[in-house]
Amino acid sequence: MAEPESKAPEVEDEVEEVEDEEEEAEAGGDQAADSTKIAAQLMKNPQVLAALQQKLGSIVGTPSGYIQSLPKPVKRRIKALKKIQNDVIQLESQFYKEVHILECKYAAKYTSFYDERREILSGNKEPNDDECDWPSDDEKEDDDEDKLAVSDDLKKKASVEEEKTEEQKKAEEDIKGVPGFWLTILKNVDMLAEMVQEHDEPILNHLQDIKVKFTDSDPQGFTLEFHFSPNDYFTDSVLTKHYTMRFEQDPEDPFSYEGPEITKCVGCPITWNKGKNVTVKVVKKKQKHKGKGITRTVTKTVQNDSFFNFFSPPQVPEGENEDDMDEDMEALLAADFEIGHFIRERIVPRAVLYFTGEALENDDFDDDEGEEEDEEGDYDEENDPDFQPGDGEKPAECKQQ
16 A cells, blocks of 8 residues: 555646646747737837848848858859850840841831821821721711701701801811820820920920931940921921940849840930020029128029930940949939830830820739739728628628629
8 A cells, every 4th residue: 555655746746747837838828929919019110110121131132051052063063054044145145136137127117107107297198088097986976976866956056066167177277287296195104294394395396206216337226316397496307316235245244134225325415596495594593792791693504304304314434434323323324214215115116006095005004903902902901981890700601693
């Protein structure tokens, strides 16, 4: 009977140890819950989120050490792979060069179509019925109206409107071409509309055509030509902007190659008539002499916001001065390059669709999708009038109709 008595204390010790472990587990669970609550509160703090994003941003792209830890034979094979990659990029560069040559070839074939477009826009040519044979929504609406029965009063009203229309027709006979065609396009496209100021519009109403001329010789690139009718603002009939392109790899960063890129742009001087230069403005500033207390008015000519600053881009530093380019200049040049590329690739080939807005609908489609995704991500149930929270209730089942 002595053996059971000797084992009893051991059982008590085990029970005490189990109880201690349960208490520690409960304490650990409470600490974990508290940590979760604290973390949730911190994540609502904008300053904490900004600091966390900055930290994560600095981590992205940081080498993990895996490549450095590879054996020497493996590293040697990776060098061979990089050399192959370089050969692929060089072949890709040659491909884009040949594409540019093909563009130059086909540019001559597009010329006849663009010349005909210009003739119609300027009013030098009136298209015949066959050339105007293209369906439109307006024609369908007119056909539907003709099919509707009208009362006598409506017929009288229609006859009055017809008389007005005849008067309008007489006035419309004096209208040549398509007034404000290119100005409307520039104002329709957000990227370009930001450049157009109110004082630019009377000048841009004289814009008759925008052409693209490709340069096949070295350095390769393209030139945008803006053709103007005679006006009171400047004597030039054509304003140009030339873009130089690079088809080869950047020697300092060969693997960053993603196709040809614009590296330089050169505008042209504008011969403004006296008092008509919209790219500058005269400001008056009062200065007071500290000693004598005399005040004088000083006039100063400063740059003015204008679309025509497009023809005076910042100069790209070359050679040893390339590192002198600051972030603001880089941003200006990047925006200029993007605008030049957009005019070349989209505006000139599809001008009428940007005039009517049909091309804008296609361009905005992707942006609308992105906005919808953002709205879903920022959903706030507290501000949703249809949201009805329940205490532990199960969500209602969806019933198919």
